[in-house]
Amino acid sequence: MISEQFFNxxxxxxxxxxxxxxxxxxxxxxxxxATKVIILGIAGIGLNLALGYCGLISFGHAAFFGIGGYxxxxxxxxxxxxxxxxxxxxxxxxxxxxxxxxPLAILISAFLSLIIGLLSLxxxxxxxxxxxxxxxxxxxxxxxxxxxxxxxxxxxxxxxxSLPMLNTMNPLTFYLICLxxxxxxxxxxxxxxNSPFGMAFQAIKQNEERVKSVGIETFKVxxxxxxxxxxxxxxxxxLYTDLNRFVSPSVLDWQTSGEIMVFVIxxxxxxxxxxxxxxxxxxxxxxxxxxxxxxxxxxxxxxxILEILYARTGIMGLFDKKKKYxx
Amino acid sequence: MKNKILNIKNLxxxxxAFKVTDEIAIDxxxxxxxxxxxxxxxxxxxxxKQIVGSVKHxxxxxxxxxxDITDLTDIERAKIGISRTFQVSSIIxxxxxxxxxxxxxxxxxxxxxxLFKSLKENRELHSKAKKxxxxxxxxxxxxxxxxxxxxxxxRKLEVGLALAMEPKVFLFDxxxxxxxxxxxxxxxxxxxxxxxxSPILLIEHDMEAVxxxxxxxxxxxxxxxxxxxxxxxxxxxDLVRDVYLGYEI
Numbered sequence: 001m002i003s004e005q006f007f008n009x010x011x012x013x014x015x016x017x018x019x020x021x022x023x024x025x026x027x028x029x030x031x032x033x034a035t036k037v038i039i040l041g042i043a044g045i046g047l048n049l050a051l052g053y054c055g056l057i058s059f060g061h062a063a064f065f066g067i068g069g070y071x072x073x074x075x076x077x078x079x080x081x082x083x084x085x086x087x088x089x090x091x092x093x094x095x096x097x098x099x100x101x102x103p104l105a106i107l108i109s110a111f112l113s114l115i116i117g118l119l120s121l122x123x124x125x126x127x128x129x130x131x132x133x134x135x136x137x138x139x140x141x142x143x144x145x146x147x148x149x150x151x152x153x154x155x156x157x158x159x160x161x162s163l164p165m166l167n168t169m170n171p172l173t174f175y176l177i178c179l180x181x182x183x184x185x186x187x188x189x190x191x192x193x194n195s196p197f198g199m200a201f202q203a204i205k206q207n208e209e210r211v212k213s214v215g216i217e218t219f220k221v222x223x224x225x226x227x228x229x230x231x232x233x234x235x236x237x238x239l240y241t242d243l244n245r246f247v248s249p250s251v252l253d254w255q256t257s258g259e260i261m262v263f264v265i266x267x268x269x270x271x272x273x274x275x276x277x278x279x280x281x282x283x284x285x286x287x288x289x290x291x292x293x294x295x296x297x298x299x300x301x302x303x304x305i306l307e308i309l310y311a312r313t314g315i316m317g318l319f320d321k322k323k324k325y326x327x
Numbered sequence: 328m329k330n331k332i333l334n335i336k337n338l339x340x341x342x343x344a345f346k347v348t349d350e351i352a353i354d355x356x357x358x359x360x361x362x363x364x365x366x367x368x369x370x371x372x373x374x375x376k377q378i379v380g381s382v383k384h385x386x387x388x389x390x391x392x393x394x395d396i397t398d399l400t401d402i403e404r405a406k407i408g409i410s411r412t413f414q415v416s417s418i419i420x421x422x423x424x425x426x427x428x429x430x431x432x433x434x435x436x437x438x439x440x441x442l443f444k445s446l447k448e449n450r451e452l453h454s455k456a457k458k459x460x461x462x463x464x465x466x467x468x469x470x471x472x473x474x475x476x477x478x479x480x481x482r483k484l485e486v487g488l489a490l491a492m493e494p495k496v497f498l499f500d501x502x503x504x505x506x507x508x509x510x511x512x513x514x515x516x517x518x519x520x521x522x523x524x525s526p527i528l529l530i531e532h533d534m535e536a537v538x539x540x541x542x543x544x545x546x547x548x549x550x551x552x553x554x555x556x557x558x559x560x561x562x563x564x565d566l567v568r569d570v571y572l573g574y575e576i
Contacts, residue, residue: 196438196446203419203430210417213379214492215405215434224440 004319008273015182019175031171032243033287037280038178039239044263044275045185046232051261052270053193054225055205059257060116060132063139064230066252067112068105068237073247074149075101076157096161098168098177102238109234110227117226121219133254140252154248161242168242178239182276185232190272192228201225202270233260262300266307268314277315330356331390332526333496338377338387347373349550351387353528355496360518360527362541364534366570370550371530372414375498378528379411380404392495406434408495410525412488412502416481420474424465424484427473428456431491456491463487464513478505486514490521497527503536515539538562546570 002010015038022031043065050056078085078094086092095101120131149155160168168174192198200221203211212218241247250256259282260275267278282300289296313320333355340348348370355361363371376382378389380401388397396404405411419427429452433439436452446452460466463483468476473484486502499518503511511533518527518540531537537544538558545555546567554564561567 191443191445194445194447195443196433196441196449196452199422199426199430199446200433200439203422206419206421207417209381210413210419210488211430212381212402213405213411213413213417214431214488215402216430216439217402221439 002319004271004316007316007319011273011276015179019172023172028171031175033283035171035175035178035243036240037276037283038175038182039236039243040260040263040279040283041276042178042182042185042239043233043236043260044267044279045182045189046229046234046236047260048229048264048270048275049189049192049232050226050229052264052274053198053205054201054222056121056222056226056229057129058132058226058229059129059254059261060120060134060136061230061233061260062252062254062256063116063132063136064109064113064233065237065240065256065260066136066139066143066247066249068109068234069241069247069251070143070149070155070237071105071108071234072101072161072238072241073155073157075104076159076161077149077155080158096159098161098163098242101161102235105238106231106235109237110231112234113227113230114223116230117223121222121226133257136252136257137254140249140254143249143252150248152249154246154250156246157241158245160245174243178243181235181239185235186272186276188228188232192225193272197221197224262304265304266314268316269312271314271316271320274314274316281315332357332392333378333528334390335378336388336390338374338384338389340373340377340382340384346550348377348384351547351550351552353545353552353555355526355528356542357526358523359542360522360529360540362529362531362537362544363547364531364537364544365547369547371547372500373550374547375411375500375528375530378404378498379409405492405494408492409498410489410492410494410496411498412482412485412500414500414504414530416478416485418473418481418484418488420472422473423470424460424473424476424480424487425453425456425469427484428459428487428491429453431488432456435491435493459487459490462490462517464510479507479510482506483510483514486517494525497521497525498530499527500530501532502529503531503533511536 018034019031022028047058047061050058075094076096079096084091085094116132116135120128123131144152162168166173200211200216204218204221208218237251263275263278263282266281267274267276285296285300289299307314311318331354335351335353338348338351339346351374365371373382377384380399388395391408419430432452432455460469463486465480465483465487468480476484482502482505489497503514506514515536541558543555544558544561546553546561548570554561554567
């Protein structure tokens, strides 16, 4: 049986070898598919911080994913059409520069998660699930009824946003950009979960009452991790819009929240690489079973049921002898 | 008044017509262990919950070190120096014994919101936590997962969590329940040592331990304090013997 650490090294090997194989076999589609896995993995890594490590069962992370996507598309749309984005208090134009779009997407997603967190973290359990879901659905219906940016039809941006000295339309280049964001997200998560702050939010998941009794302000801890989680998921949304050169209200739909949650559960809750493996497994299922039947999600459901019954630690947990998060 | 670190006046709490605590007045002096005894359901644990702020009282006031803390939240009270143990062990089950203690040290050392510093490299926190584990006789179980500790060891860990906060007062809710003879003796010695810096309000059913430790004892029955005095006074109080201690002591 190989260990989790050894398996993590294999993941990096696969991430590096995949584009090389795509180039050798002249199959850029596989590079694009791997890019999609990475982006969805980043979204899952964001959710995993809140759900996996802190026990905040957010069913509204589509809001952050979608807002990151819409910020990217709207900025790009205004830049391409040379239209003013805001004219008050001074003229603000759009931008197709990723160096401007990324920080903006992260900041706006973080701000949105701050607002949602401030209101929803006063509740817990099923109420928290419902209130986060409600916020995401509010944004979903708002996007549908917003004709300026495509409404129900979504918004195309024709060209991927740019990065100085790089051709982002090249699948390999964009793959490497996303890979560098993946490694940053994993590094940030790793540092967080091994910090004093990480100890606090992991303890809250297990026994919030005890954490309060030792004088730790649990609301602030939960709010901060929720904001960081939302910001990472928002970044993934931004990359996803650039990957597809398109954004639509479906990224804000509850189904997106559910899919991000599935990545986390499939790969392994509170496992650093779990959401990435979950996303890869999801995409592989979609591609393989989807070729045979439109109802491939039936089989996904069956796998999820089996996992919850017999292997709660997820795919990554199969490599952990201690099974730390089994219960 | 200056001798009192904790002063509770007229504290009451009712659930409908049922009075859980009824105009409780109790204080805690410096360098003192004040035991609170009484039958099950008398309101002892509810009183602890009211002092720490997890149960809101209807009327009354709580003064800690000459500061009125009546309107503070439970977290604010913990931060300014009220440390408690729970009646049923309340620990972080998947953390090791050492990690549990470190968690309790975070607030005092202003480390909670350090986002990117490695906890493993914080030698100060580790050495402080290890010292506390020695004090509670758990140094041989530093790396054991808390949920896998025996019941007695979990009780000790509870006390360790309280110790780590370096509070102004300790509120111990049956800390010796389930401990063997050695464990109880260790706790008695430990409590005698720590009361010098932080006095203790102690709820305990082990009367031998109470009589060995307490400087003063209060007896609570149906939410009311019916007697307060030294061990000798309480032992000879007819009302206390009638309602709680019996006549064999």
